[in-house]
Amino acid sequence: MKNTIAERIFDFLKDFPPFDVLNKEQLFKISSNVKVIYIENESFVFKQTEAPHESFYVVKDGAIGLYRTMENDQILVDICDEGDIFGLRPLVQNDNYLMSAKATEESILYAISVEILKEIIQTNDKVNKFLIASFSTNIKTPYAQQNYGQLFANEEIIQANNTGLSDIQTAQYSKNPISCSKTTTIKEAAIIMSTKRVGSILIVENKNPIGIITDKDLRLKIATGLISISEKVSEIMSSPVITFPEKITIAEAQIAMIKHKITHLCITKDGTPNSELIGLLSEHDIVVLHGNNPSVLIKELKRAKNVNTLKYIREKTSNLLTGYIDQKIPIVFISNIISEITNAITIKAIELSIEEMETQPPVKFGWLALGSQGRKEQLLITDQDNALVFEDVPKEKYEETKTYFLKLSKIITEKLNAVGYEYCPADMMASNPKWCLSLSEWKNQFNTWVTKPTEKAIMMCTIFFDYNLVYGDAKLVDKMSESIFKSINSFEIFLNFLGRNALINPPPLGFFRQFLVENNGEHKDQFDIKSRALMPIIDAARLISLSHNLKGENNTISRFQKIIQVEPQNKDLYLSCIDAFKIVLRFRTEQGIKNNDSGRYIDLNTLTKSEKLRLKGCFKPIKDIQDMLNIRYNLSQMM
Known part of the structure; x- marks a missing residue:
């Protein structure tokens, strides 16, 4: 029946x-x-x-x-x-x-x-x-x-249960590592390293690795006279060693080296220190084996002679990003790597552009990345947002100096466009005379935005306050930063206006847990993950860090980490915002790769139930941080 x-x-x-x-x-x-x-x-x-x-x-x-x-x-x-x-x-x-x-x-x-x-x-x-x-x-x-x-859908837990890392290329390691016993003298070990032309030597006991000495140890501990070369290797070896099994992947090796701040991993039979040593994997091995390694890409950039090479490396970077996302590598690691490569591409574009100019820059200057690149959160290829600041000059030299930097900026932005970074639709680029200014002009501009916080001025602040020096003189940028904080401290109500702007977008979910989607326009019925989920967190981090005069960090996660130090009572809320930000940023990146676009607008009908759950799990901290801002800055009285 x-x-x-x-x-x-x-x-x-x-x-x-x-x-x-x-x-x-x-x-x-x-x-x-x-x-x-x-x-x-x-x-x-x-x-x-x-x-x-x-x-x-x-x-x-x-x-x-x-x-x-x-x-x-x-x-x-x-x-x-x-x-x-x-x-x-x-x-x-x-x-x-x-x-x-x-x-x-x-x-x-x-x-x-x-x-x-x-x-x-x-x-x-x-x-x-x-x-x-x-x-x-x-x-x-x-x-x-x-x-x-x-x-949250904890990245570490999911990653630990994900076999995806073992599906990618296995690292090729040295199967005949140079080793010695713990009773060997440092001098003897150094001679062995020199004779074998290796940069490290393993210390083993009963075939198990117990320590390692590298060229760096010899420089810092022996060449400086801190320890006698006649002592045993056990006096200077790094111990315990970090071990992995034979099937370690390149991605796992990279993460382990970054996490433990080391350049060598020991390969043992069962992956533990209490197992027979069978190989050694060095950072150099990874660079050689993995052509798409970030270190290799940056080295290629330094040797680049033309824009075509920059474009080629940018395309390889996109492939690298896709690989990292597929491998479920932590999003912070991915952001750091992609940001460094993006900055390196920009630096090389600037250097090539200066070479094309008839003369060298007449005064010191700084090239600033704005927006997501300025926060080191730009993963997908988006349009340019940049600015230039140059040293103050006598009035009679101003026009000549500005003309030079405008011409240079135009060449730079053209190269970046050829590489794949489209021109900013709003023309927020250093090639625009509005955003190619002397230090004094930038100080006056920021002061005007702060002391006369119109709707447009606040919008400009959300873009230009997230700047990062990519190339040039750091002192110029430091003086800009000091001027900004001075203006804010003298006109504190500006923070209330900035806070009101942070609440423009309501929490991503309605009361009945429905996603808030676009009501009209080209993206009608789609979910704007940038405006609804990412920007509320970014705006909150910026506002609170400015209110505490926290300088030197424009990255959203780094801002929250600094804020936690001055507001430990709200630590759990800020940690929740960090986790939510990581997950939403990864989600947008995944969608952008999948749909070959910016990943900003999402058709909810294409999402699975689990994907929707994953997103919904990130939305509560957004509501809570907005509620906190509303109370802290009395924003209900300004609406």
Whole structure:
């Protein structure tokens, strides 16, 4: 006899992740064991601190509110609607519920046994990955320190469970590393290194690596006279060593070297220090083996003689970005690498342009990257935003000096355009006389924007305040920065206007958890991830850092990290903003690569349920940071 109820449940679940990746047998097993529960409005499914049930829940109809009780206040954290999973985290972590689940309307739930799910996880890796992201985004305990690691679709957790890194090219390492025993003298080790023409030597004991000495150790510890060359190698060796198994990939090696600030990795039979040494992987090996390595690209840039080479390297950089995204490399690592290459391309374009000029620059100057490049957050190829500042000159030399720099800027922007960076539609480039100014003119310009904060002036500030010196004299830029903060300190109400601008875009979700999309125009019904999700976080970081006179950092994550030092009481909120920013930036980048565009506007119909969950999990900090700004700067009185 057919199980009609199970079939109906089957038909419902198959459209929602992670059930959509199950085979028919697995899904039918779940469907046949589901308990159908009716929940009246205002009734609890479970309460905070309650021991976990034997099942987690999927919303069939209705809506379930997730509430957190904090200091006798019941806070609505999230609303789960059709197809959403909740109540899973305690079952996975063997912990009590950290919040209450209460129906906000009459609801029907499917209760699914966690034991059946565990059986399926063992044979279905896709389900495992989704559930990690799913319960991380659904269980959004507001800034609870003990649960912080699970607040978002945590990159480290997902990465640890992702086999993608092992699918890319395996690094080729030296299979005959030079080694010695710990009783060898430093002098003997140095002679061995010199004879074998190697830059490092491993110290082994019972065939296991216990330490390493490099040329750097010899320079810093021996050549300086700090330690006698007659001492044993154990006196200066770096220990313990960092070890990996044979199948280490180039990406894993790069991350490990950056994380541990080292240039060599030991390869052992089982990947641990207590295993036989079989090889050594150096930073040099990676550069040689991986032609798309950032170090190689930057070296190629330094040797570049024409724009065609710059364009070629820019295209290789795009391929590098795609590879990093596919490998699930941390977005901060990706941003740093891509930003350094972009800056190197710009520097070379400037150097080539100066060579084309009839004379060298008449005075000191600085080339400034603005916007996302200025914040070192430009991953996808976008249009140019730049400016130029030159040293003050006598009045009689001003026109001649400005004419020179305008001509130079025009050549530079033309080269960048040929490389692939399109001209700014709003002409916010150094080739525009408005943005090619002397130091005094820039000081006056910023002071005018600050003391006369019109709508246009505030918009300019959001662009020009995020500048970064790419080429030229740092002292000029330091003087600009000092002048800006002086103007702000003398006209503090400017921060209120800047704060009002930060709230132009409301939180990305409506009350019923619907994405706020464009109402008209070319991108009607699409989600603007830049304006709705990225810019609110960027604007908040800029505003708060300016209010604390925090200088030297324009990057959003770095700004929040500095803000945490002066506002430790809000640490959890700011860390949540950092995590949200990382995830949204990665998401935009993924969409841009997928659709071969800027990734700004997203057709929600193309997203999977899990992708929507992933995004929604990042939106609460946006609302909370905007609420905080509203109160801190009395913005409700200015609206």
